[in-house]
Amino acid sequence: MSDFFQLVVAGLSQGAIYALIAMGFAAIFSVSEIINLAQGEFAAMAGLIALSATGAGLPLPVAMLIALLSVGLVAVVMQRVTIAPVKRMTTLTSIILTLGVSTALKALMLLIYGPDARGLPALPGSNFVVAGVSIRAQDLWILGITLVVAGAVIFFYDRTVLGKALRACAEQPVAARLVGISPRRATTIAFLIAGLLGAIGGLLASPISLTQWDSGLTLGLKGFVAATLGGLVSIRAAVLGGLVLGVLEALVAGYIDSGYRDAVAFVVLIVVLVARPGGVFSRQAQARV
Amino acid sequence: MKKPSDVVGVILLLAVLLLGPLLVPVSVSGAAVYAVIYAIAAIGLSLLMGLAGQVSLGHAAFFAVGAYTQAILVTRYEINGGIAAVVAVGLAMLVGLLVGIPLLRLRGHYLALATLGLGIIVTVIAIETPFLGATSGIFGIPKPDFGGRVYDSPDEYLWLLTPVIVLGIILARNLVDSRIGRALGAVNDSEVAAETLGVDTYRLRLKVFVLSAGYAGLAGVFFAHWLAVVNPNSANFALSVEFLLIAVLGGLGTVWGAVVGGFAVEFLDEGLRDVVPLIVPGATGEVQLIGFGVILTLVMIFLPGGLHQAFRGLVGLDGRRRSRQGKKTTTLTSQGSPESDDEGPLLAREGRPAPGSTLLSVTGLTKRYGGVVAVDDVDFDVMAGEIVALIGPNGAGKTTCFNMISGVTAPSSGSVMLSGERIDGRKPHVFARHRATRTFQNLQVFGSATVLGNVMVGRHLRSRVGLLRSMLGLAARAEERAIASSSRGVIGLLGLTEDADRPAADLPFGRQRLMEVARALATEPDLLLLDEPMAGLSGAERRDLATLLRRLRAGGMAIILVEHDVEAVLALADRVAVLDDGVMIALGRPEEIRTDPAVLAAYLGVEDDDPEAVAAVHELATGTGPEDAGGER
Numbered sequence: 071m072s073d074f075f076q077l078v079v080a081g082l083s084q085g086a087i088y089a090l091i092a093m094g095f096a097a098i099f100s101v102s103e104i105i106n107l108a109q110g111e112f113a114a115m116a117g118l119i120a121l122s123a124t125g126a127g128l129p130l131p132v133a134m135l136i137a138l139l140s141v142g143l144v145a146v147v148m149q150r151v152t153i154a155p156v157k158r159m160t161t162l163t164s165i166i167l168t169l170g171v172s173t174a175l176k177a178l179m180l181l182i183y184g185p186d187a188r189g190l191p192a193l194p195g196s197n198f199v200v201a202g203v204s205i206r207a208q209d210l211w212i213l214g215i216t217l218v219v220a221g222a223v224i225f226f227y228d229r230t231v232l233g234k235a236l237r238a239c240a241e242q243p244v245a246a247r248l249v250g251i252s253p254r255r256a257t258t259i260a261f262l263i264a265g266l267l268g269a270i271g272g273l274l275a276s277p278i279s280l281t282q283w284d285s286g287l288t289l290g291l292k293g294f295v296a297a298t299l300g301g302l303v304s305i306r307a308a309v310l311g312g313l314v315l316g317v318l319e320a321l322v323a324g325y326i327d328s329g330y331r332d333a334v335a336f337v338v339l340i341v342v343l344v345a346r347p348g349g350v351f352s353r354q355a356q357a358r359v
Numbered sequence: 360m361k362k363p364s365d366v367v368g369v370i371l372l373l374a375v376l377l378l379g380p381l382l383v384p385v386s387v388s389g390a391a392v393y394a395v396i397y398a399i400a401a402i403g404l405s406l407l408m409g410l411a412g413q414v415s416l417g418h419a420a421f422f423a424v425g426a427y428t429q430a431i432l433v434t435r436y437e438i439n440g441g442i443a444a445v446v447a448v449g450l451a452m453l454v455g456l457l458v459g460i461p462l463l464r465l466r467g468h469y470l471a472l473a474t475l476g477l478g479i480i481v482t483v484i485a486i487e488t489p490f491l492g493a494t495s496g497i498f499g500i501p502k503p504d505f506g507g508r509v510y511d512s513p514d515e516y517l518w519l520l521t522p523v524i525v526l527g528i529i530l531a532r533n534l535v536d537s538r539i540g541r542a543l544g545a546v547n548d549s550e551v552a553a554e555t556l557g558v559d560t561y562r563l564r565l566k567v568f569v570l571s572a573g574y575a576g577l578a579g580v581f582f583a584h585w586l587a588v589v590n591p592n593s594a595n596f597a598l599s600v601e602f603l604l605i606a607v608l609g610g611l612g613t614v615w616g617a618v619v620g621g622f623a624v625e626f627l628d629e630g631l632r633d634v635v636p637l638i639v640p641g642a643t644g645e646v647q648l649i650g651f652g653v654i655l656t657l658v659m660i661f662l663p664g665g666l667h668q669a670f671r672g673l674v675g676l677d678g679r680r681r682s683r684q685g686k687k688t689t690t691l692t693s694q695g696s697p698e699s700d701d702e703g704p705l706l707a708r709e710g711r712p713a714p715g716s717t718l719l720s721v722t723g724l725t726k727r728y729g730g731v732v733a734v735d736d737v738d739f740d741v742m743a744g745e746i747v748a749l750i751g752p753n754g755a756g757k758t759t760c761f762n763m764i765s766g767v768t769a770p771s772s773g774s775v776m777l778s779g780e781r782i783d784g785r786k787p788h789v790f791a792r793h794r795a796t797r798t799f800q801n802l803q804v805f806g807s808a809t810v811l812g813n814v815m816v817g818r819h820l821r822s823r824v825g826l827l828r829s830m831l832g833l834a835a836r837a838e839e840r841a842i843a844s845s846s847r848g849v850i851g852l853l854g855l856t857e858d859a860d861r862p863a864a865d866l867p868f869g870r871q872r873l874m875e876v877a878r879a880l881a882t883e884p885d886l887l888l889l890d891e892p893m894a895g896l897s898g899a900e901r902r903d904l905a906t907l908l909r910r911l912r913a914g915g916m917a918i919i920l921v922e923h924d925v926e927a928v929l930a931l932a933d934r935v936a937v938l939d940d941g942v943m944i945a946l947g948r949p950e951e952i953r954t955d956p957a958v959l960a961a962y963l964g965v966e967d968d969d970p971e972a973v974a975a976v977h978e979l980a981t982g983t984g985p986e987d988a989g990g991e992r
Contacts, residue, residue: 105468169603177650177652180646287596332479339472340461343473
């Protein structure tokens with residue numbers, strides 16, 4: 071039984087990372103109906119920037135802050151330079167466009183940081199054992215920070231004027247413009263939020279799962295699957311989706327074969343889309359076709 | 360192939376592939392082999408994006424399925440290469456089918472992300488399965504030999520590939536120009552309109568997806584033989600991006616673009632692998648991705664039509680110029696009228712239900728949006744050979760009723776029976792298959808087609824050449840001619856002959872409306888739903904349309920009409936149903952409706968900002984309708 075709980079703890083910690091990426095997908099999709107395929111790259115990039123900053127002798131918190139701000143900037147620039155100029159943004163266009171950006175970012179990281187996988191030092195704290203289950207300090211940091219961030223994001227969308235206006239942009243562009251927020255500016259803000267969320271995920275994950283130039287591919291895909299569990303628009307459901315996916319993966323890896331870990335997300339995606347295309351954890355039962 | 364440009368293209372390609380190897384160094388031929396193999400995969404992807412409007416981010420997965428299957432069959436079981444290739448392509452298509460069945464029902468981004476996942480899965484399975492050679496893969500695949508030749512040098516292999524890609528191009532071009540290609544083009548312009556004309560969007564998209572998987576599988580087969588080794592890298596992300604880049608750079612949906620893109624990207628790939636390490640010392644691995652990513656992004660922003668668009672711009676085939684000329688000629692000659700003025704029955708059909716028998720039966724039809732009831736428990740029947748009008752103030756639920764009857768939206772409760780079969784909640788193409796169709800209040804024009812092209816989509820259900828026969832060109836030509844001539848007939852009925860070859864998007868509003876009616880009539884419906892057909896028409900056009908509708912009625916067609924022009928409605932309809940706030944408050948002959956107190960109250964109750972309703976109240980109250988519809992028949 072302690073095996074089981076051990077796997078669940080590891081799964082929750084990994085799932086929290088997926089949750090952070092998934093919130094980024096939802097933040098952008100709910101405002102602009104764009105699936106940002108570069109979402110995973112935000113995470114990988116944050117890890118690599120922080121790694122080179124610590125490598126240059128900067129203390130870890132400063133390195134993390136630099137990474138966070140840099141990735142936020144990259145996300146905003148990405149929106150301004152590649153998304154904003156496109157007049158007719160269809161699903162097809164947005165997918166190919168963000169895939170192009172994601173591929174370019176991946177290659178840029180390969181050229182700058184090389185092909186090796188490296189990990190940031192873990193956040194402070196000592197590991198301990200509860201009832202036969204060993205818990206790493208980093209796991210607690212990951213879960214704690216994810217819950218705080220998720221709470222903040224939910225508060226932002228539900229309680230602040232700017233957050234409500236962003237949501238309104240997707241449903242009522244004209245009304246949103248009337249209260250002083252243009253869809254374009256809303257999309258910029260959404261990208262900033264998504265960039266920061268991805269960066270936090272990448273920084274937290276790096277000590278455990280290491281970072282390399284193409285880490286963003288699987289992280290992005292799994293974040294998307296987690297977001298799909300919530301119908302791509304709900305922040306709460308995205309968080310829940312991330313945690314569930316993380317635990318499922320850990321159980322499959324532990325009880326079946328660790329090689330099949332990466333297959334779980336795809337199977338979950340297909341099952342969810344067949345059974346509940348509107349999302350498992352969301353009340354909206356039908357996909358908007 | 361129907362177009363001279365295709366013939367020129369094939370001759371050029373044959374010249375390059377057959378004579379080129381004799382003229383260029385072996386290293387260039389070697390790169391050309393990859394260019395041709397990747398172009399074969401990209402043709403399928405281009406069809407998927409251009410025709411089905413969907414994108415696969417893991418097309419290398421199908422490529423790998425084809426390559427692995429071929430490798431295993433040839434090396435382990437010593438099966439003849441040709442037979443193995445058929446199995447390999449079939450298996451790639453089967454995987455495509457299994458992935459496509461659940462995903463193509465949904466919006467485009469799900470297929471994109473799921474195929475991205477599929478690429479990862481195939482890589483994982485290849486690495487984890489000893490039977491598939493795990494990380495080292497399968498090697499020792501022999502070079503093909505038959506007809507007394509061994510195709511083992513780049514030049515020989517290019518000659519082997521030549522008939523394959525030429526055939527691949529011809530099949531794909533035939534498909535684009537066929538009935539299926541036309542239907543899918545219409546779907547990309549307006550899915551709902553294509554569906555109501557009988558196009559089963561999901562099935563067609565699924566077929567194109569499976570076909571595109573087949574092209575990728577075929578490319579994989581030739582890849583396996585050429586490289587002699589297949590390993591998990593053949594499913595990797597970089598290769599999927601390369602396929603996508605080829606298709607996007609060439610121009611989505613353009614078969615020739617994929618071929619040109621194949622060569623452009625392969626030489627770009629080779630060049631980047633050489634150049635990037637010179638600029639960035641020590642760069643290793645998939646460095647070519649930097650160029651792929653940047654070019655993909657730039658093309659989408661500045662040249663969404665790809666090289667094909669650039670080429671058309673250069674040689675002056677620009678669509679805008681052509682349409683401007685079209686406009687000029689028609690301003691001189693337009694204002695057509697129906698070609699024949701007689702009043703006889705039109706478009707009667709053998710086997711149509713006899714006039715007076717019930718065709719459509721609506722019971723308890725209800726639609727709720729959250730707490731709002733848009734349509735509340737509406738019942739009515741429509742007989743063959745009658746015109747029923749549906750009137751009511753703005754927001755009364757008329758269009759919602761149409762949407763539920765035609766399958767555009769599912770009712771919250773209630774049933775719709777058409778020709779004795781329940782169709783509520785089914786898709787619009789099911790409605791169309793039961794010989795019923797509709798037009799739209801907010802026009803749904805297929806903007807990338809001409810008027811004739813629009814109306815020809817209406818013949819979709821009255822023609823039968825499917826995907827396979829379209830690709831082979833069998834019997835397709837004769838049928839295309841028949842479709843075009845019957846479509847021109849219907850266009851004539853609506854007085855649009857002058858406009859037949861103009862781009863539909865260039866027509867004025869009113870004539871686009873008439874074109875939608877023509878498109879609907881082309882399906883030879885027994886039941887026709889018209890949503891505000893008179894809006895935007897001139898007085899003469901309105902009279903002509905009314906005459907046409909009477910003649911259709913005389914031919915036995917049933918027509919339901921939503922219309923704001925109450926005067927026209929009372930003159931035309933046999934029976935009138937009045938909706939107010941989602942409730943049907945009256946149903947009867949026009950002279951009964953004219954004096955119905957509930958109807959008068961409903962129209963008087965509306966706010967003054969609806970001038971049409973105010974005018975309608977005036978007409979109803981004073982009885983100034985020009986003629987009494989009751990005495991018409």
